[in-house]
Amino acid sequence: MEEGTSKSPSHCEVTYGTGHVGDGGDTDPFQWDTREDCEVRQILDRVADKWSLLVIALLDRRKLRFTELRREIDGISQRMLTVTLRQLERDGLVKRTVHPVVPPRVDYELTPLGGTLHTTIRSLVTWTEQHQNEIAAAREEYDARERAESEAAAVSV
């Protein structure tokens, strides 16, 4: 491993602001953790990861083998897939099953905990699907404006 994830983060419970906590945790004040050593941040960084997201999304209610995941997730290196799966396994989101056969066979599936996360991630994917056109439009507009500005700057020089 190359990641120093073993460092012990301050085991802050839920942290809104500096004191009281709203428990329900959605109508809450605008302030929350954001401290880097906070457990929540650590987990968010893991969950809100490019590859983790895709792995979890793909493991919805089915087992997949290493190679199957690799095939399905276009562009991932086997290295990153290994690392990502290990992290998710460590976090208790993914279960790794090794079949002692030859050729070796390893299945990955979501744990119950991972299943609850899947719902949330799925909503993120759905959001993306629904708004991709708006975003694409915004990008074009932004790029067009940027281009115009750089031209204007060129003129004034």
Next chain:
Amino acid sequence: MEEGTSKSPSHCEVTYGTGHVGDGGDTDPFQWDTREDCEVRQILDRVADKWSLLVIALLDRRKLRFTELRREIDGISQRMLTVTLRQLERDGLVKRTVHPVVPPRVDYELTPLGGTLHTTIRSLVTWTEQHQNEIAAAREEYDARERAESEAAAVSV
């Protein structure tokens, strides 16, 4: 800018498997985009970003200045904050307002589009808050097992 995000991704609409799409988007088949050049993947990589997530989460129904964001997001470099904000602005999720005063003042706030994303992200944060203890436990168990295994290996040597 240093990112080649200007490359035009294949403007695939919603892509489940190779053909039809379920629209509702949750009871759907297990298969979806995953192609790297797909628009959805591009956006997911942006949204499922460590820093983007935090920025959007913090900009819930309020304007924040650059420095305020920098203060609140512990551990972010001003460089990454700049880059992240630019990306979010380009994607139409964040609105940037420059006040031509001295000292300069720049406000950032969510666009309506960004507001819809905020809901989703908020649910992710909530999930993390609710399950952080389970994850912490899973990590300890994993680390303990790993330690035990490496000791066993040391003995067998």
Next chain:
DNA sequence: CCGCATCCACTACGATACTG
């Protein structure tokens, strides 16, 4: 004084080759 671009050191990533 704040926002942001630039320089440099570093870490994480991707591609390849190798092992059980």
Next chain:
DNA sequence: CAGTATCGTAGTGGATGCGG
């Protein structure tokens, strides 16, 4: 097939400097 080990590259963080 499922990884680990190695190495070159690209992205990231930190300090500095400049423009408004």
